[in-house]
Amino acid sequence: MPATSVPHLQTALTGPLLELESHLLAHTNEIEAWLRKQFSKTPAPFYGSVDLRNAGYKLAPVDTNLFPAGFNNLHPELRSLAVHAAQSKISQVCPIADGVLIIPENHTRNTFYLENLFALKSIIETAGYEVQIGSMMEGLDAPMVIELPSGNALTLKPLMRKDNQVGVDDFFPCAVLLNNDLSGGRPEILENIEQTLLPPLDLGWDNRYKTHHFQHYSEVTEAFAKIINIDPWLITPTSEQCGPISFKERTGLDQLADAVNKMLADTQKYYDEHDIGCKPFVIVKSDSGTYGMAIMSVQSAEDVLNLNRKQRNKMSSVKEGLHVEQMLVQEGVYTYEEIDGAVAEPVVYMIGSQVVGSFYRVHTGKGATDNLNSPGMHFQPISYAEAGILPDENQQPDAAPNRFYAYGVIARLALLAAAREIADATGELPPLDDNA
Amino acid sequence: MPATSVPHLQTALTGPLLELESHLLAHTNEIEAWLRKQFSKTPAPFYGSVDLRNAGYKLAPVDTNLFPAGFNNLHPELRSLAVHAAQSKISQVCPIADGVLIIPENHTRNTFYLENLFALKSIIETAGYEVQIGSMMEGLDAPMVIELPSGNALTLKPLMRKDNQVGVDDFFPCAVLLNNDLSGGRPEILENIEQTLLPPLDLGWDNRYKTHHFQHYSEVTEAFAKIINIDPWLITPTSEQCGPISFKERTGLDQLADAVNKMLADTQKYYDEHDIGCKPFVIVKSDSGTYGMAIMSVQSAEDVLNLNRKQRNKMSSVKEGLHVEQMLVQEGVYTYEEIDGAVAEPVVYMIGSQVVGSFYRVHTGKGATDNLNSPGMHFQPISYAEAGILPDENQQPDAAPNRFYAYGVIARLALLAAAREIADATGELPPLDDNA
Numbered sequence: 098m099p100a101t102s103v104p105h106l107q108t109a110l111t112g113p114l115l116e117l118e119s120h121l122l123a124h125t126n127e128i129e130a131w132l133r134k135q136f137s138k139t140p141a142p143f144y145g146s147v148d149l150r151n152a153g154y155k156l157a158p159v160d161t162n163l164f165p166a167g168f169n170n171l172h173p174e175l176r177s178l179a180v181h182a183a184q185s186k187i188s189q190v191c192p193i194a195d196g197v198l199i200i201p202e203n204h205t206r207n208t209f210y211l212e213n214l215f216a217l218k219s220i221i222e223t224a225g226y227e228v229q230i231g232s233m234m235e236g237l238d239a240p241m242v243i244e245l246p247s248g249n250a251l252t253l254k255p256l257m258r259k260d261n262q263v264g265v266d267d268f269f270p271c272a273v274l275l276n277n278d279l280s281g282g283r284p285e286i287l288e289n290i291e292q293t294l295l296p297p298l299d300l301g302w303d304n305r306y307k308t309h310h311f312q313h314y315s316e317v318t319e320a321f322a323k324i325i326n327i328d329p330w331l332i333t334p335t336s337e338q339c340g341p342i343s344f345k346e347r348t349g350l351d352q353l354a355d356a357v358n359k360m361l362a363d364t365q366k367y368y369d370e371h372d373i374g375c376k377p378f379v380i381v382k383s384d385s386g387t388y389g390m391a392i393m394s395v396q397s398a399e400d401v402l403n404l405n406r407k408q409r410n411k412m413s414s415v416k417e418g419l420h421v422e423q424m425l426v427q428e429g430v431y432t433y434e435e436i437d438g439a440v441a442e443p444v445v446y447m448i449g450s451q452v453v454g455s456f457y458r459v460h461t462g463k464g465a466t467d468n469l470n471s472p473g474m475h476f477q478p479i480s481y482a483e484a485g486i487l488p489d490e491n492q493q494p495d496a497a498p499n500r501f502y503a504y505g506v507i508a509r510l511a512l513l514a515a516a517r518e519i520a521d522a523t524g525e526l527p528p529l530d531d532n533a
Numbered sequence: 534m535p536a537t538s539v540p541h542l543q544t545a546l547t548g549p550l551l552e553l554e555s556h557l558l559a560h561t562n563e564i565e566a567w568l569r570k571q572f573s574k575t576p577a578p579f580y581g582s583v584d585l586r587n588a589g590y591k592l593a594p595v596d597t598n599l600f601p602a603g604f605n606n607l608h609p610e611l612r613s614l615a616v617h618a619a620q621s622k623i624s625q626v627c628p629i630a631d632g633v634l635i636i637p638e639n640h641t642r643n644t645f646y647l648e649n650l651f652a653l654k655s656i657i658e659t660a661g662y663e664v665q666i667g668s669m670m671e672g673l674d675a676p677m678v679i680e681l682p683s684g685n686a687l688t689l690k691p692l693m694r695k696d697n698q699v700g701v702d703d704f705f706p707c708a709v710l711l712n713n714d715l716s717g718g719r720p721e722i723l724e725n726i727e728q729t730l731l732p733p734l735d736l737g738w739d740n741r742y743k744t745h746h747f748q749h750y751s752e753v754t755e756a757f758a759k760i761i762n763i764d765p766w767l768i769t770p771t772s773e774q775c776g777p778i779s780f781k782e783r784t785g786l787d788q789l790a791d792a793v794n795k796m797l798a799d800t801q802k803y804y805d806e807h808d809i810g811c812k813p814f815v816i817v818k819s820d821s822g823t824y825g826m827a828i829m830s831v832q833s834a835e836d837v838l839n840l841n842r843k844q845r846n847k848m849s850s851v852k853e854g855l856h857v858e859q860m861l862v863q864e865g866v867y868t869y870e871e872i873d874g875a876v877a878e879p880v881v882y883m884i885g886s887q888v889v890g891s892f893y894r895v896h897t898g899k900g901a902t903d904n905l906n907s908p909g910m911h912f913q914p915i916s917y918a919e920a921g922i923l924p925d926e927n928q929q930p931d932a933a934p935n936r937f938y939a940y941g942v943i944a945r946l947a948l949l950a951a952a953r954e955i956a957d958a959t960g961e962l963p964p965l966d967d968n969a
Contacts, residue, residue, distance in 0.1 A: 126658045126661075129661035133624075133661030134661070137624065178613065181618060181621075182617060184569065188569075188573065195566070222562050222565075223561060224569070225562075225568060225570070451617050
């Protein structure tokens, strides 16, 4: 197998190797050199996770999360990748740091989330840093110890501000890691701190629009596609902002129906030109963070116009009452990966610019056009290939190639788009290289 | 299992978990924090491999190689660890580098070595760098393409000097990686180059003494042992320089016999005090690089005095005619690891300060006191544990712990000693922290 920078993971797909994946595998060195250069000009955020959909003819990111939860879902075999990546990234952003403060979400009853927090804490501790968890939860005024189903325990301490620093007890380290997506807005306690906040406050969902991310992603794939000579459409979901829209008050829905119609027509045109025998569909979701709510898959403009009351309520309900105004209208990408007959969506995890693991989001009750981030989903860690089907280095380099490599490339393109969002927010966006 | 910075590898040992290994596993966070701090003060060399011997009551390094060959023996599953580590290390030492020049050994007929070179080249290419191989081989005046048993091909180009830079064709990158241990002396072409030479010229075997390394190692373990409260003897092979000695001319042998006697007596004393029911033995080897030659395992002073002519010749024969003068007299450490009934010695590979893989050196014709780096040996890559015996994160943290962790710790202590050798050679040796 070719050497690869992405852990040797397996896709659930068992069909013939797809053209795009082969093409990416054949250009590993150019791709890695290009990504390395871009990330050296525009540093990757501390971490990120990217949801992908693989339609065979198209492989695209549909969600880029800069506050990833789910580290507990990564395969334990891959733990040392995450530890090494965390150490590299922390020493890059904060060479003198001996400790890291994590600011989590306020979900004290969500044990899945807390197991994630424990896993993240362990990764950073194992990288050789003291880690404390400083919670912004209202009413927390003493340390709170939470016993986890795994048998581990987690201590949340109330986050304090002292001058221009935040910390707990007498722990005010130079690196502060946000694992809270700030859907509730910019917390005052974090404004103008002199510590390094990862990622910066400007990237919370309060400030961030998915359409901005996909605009950056589209610029990234435009440049990348020139490097390896592919059609950028193959890896880019067409995306458009539409709004303001209120599903509750039924305002802006005609405009939304028009946007859906146009997106369906454009997609159909591309399908026709390229002999793709699928029926186009469109995803409509809130342009701000959603936690899998306020999202729908539509196949015609009527689907938008004829929503019933329950559906309209669902599209209006977002985390912590965030106002739904702008919507993202996005070309739907089929997902043809299945695990045990259930539809599966790969989610790729990165720390710094390195892929550190992945899992499948699996939903037994959903189809290829549905959003899988919804009740009933479960996770399936992707491990290294089992011993029996390991690649054999004595074979030709193109034998048994690592099919997951393509996912790691697309996920890192989305991460680069996020890095450029951060650079844009702080006013220093370098140009993208597009010559091979 | 506890999170660990060392890949999840398995030892060949199947007995009960040893006390030392448990102790190290129980202090993971302190150990990692301490190592991280030491390596931030004293950067690790670009790469290294360490041979270990595990006697159960003692776990110690016996050889630290700063020009490791054998990257082809690492398990392909672990390739992405090496790629990430290489990218981190290169961007640390040479942030602007886009390419790396490798200067190899001159073994064009040793296909094992050339497969190693191909693997090393692939790792660095996959990290996103252009890689060329510049050979110092005499008589090479045009590119030489070598077909490898793996089906790959390697191109060696003649190394050229232009002003204060070395390179091939018009490739003169900022990073130059030595994979040649310089047993033949300091090549003039590499003197005073303005590129970053990794590791520095001073660390070639021409300048380096094993006893210096073990002196640094002993200082490292003295400080480390205080951190986790162990007897440093448990991880430190007693080592002494003895010489000058000429086996051919039979000079200095009485002095050597005395040193062996003293080492045997000291070891016996420790064994008696600690109820270790083993017979002490001593390793005598050249204090400079040897490639597994000029080495013997002795159980009494008579073994040294009564060498026959053939044995004396062997002790005088070293790579490229290097002069044997100083000898290392070292406490012998039994190796009780076995694979399929054959004696096995773990070899741990690191890039920068990160463990990236390991394999066993296995010798079917040797015993627990023998040097295994000799004709007849073979290599067995250590992979991640097989799926069926994977640790279960839902168990207590001390269940099924990663037994290989201890090896990764000891190997990194030896690497830290090498880093301190480099710092010492360049005149800036910082103090070691020894408070927990």
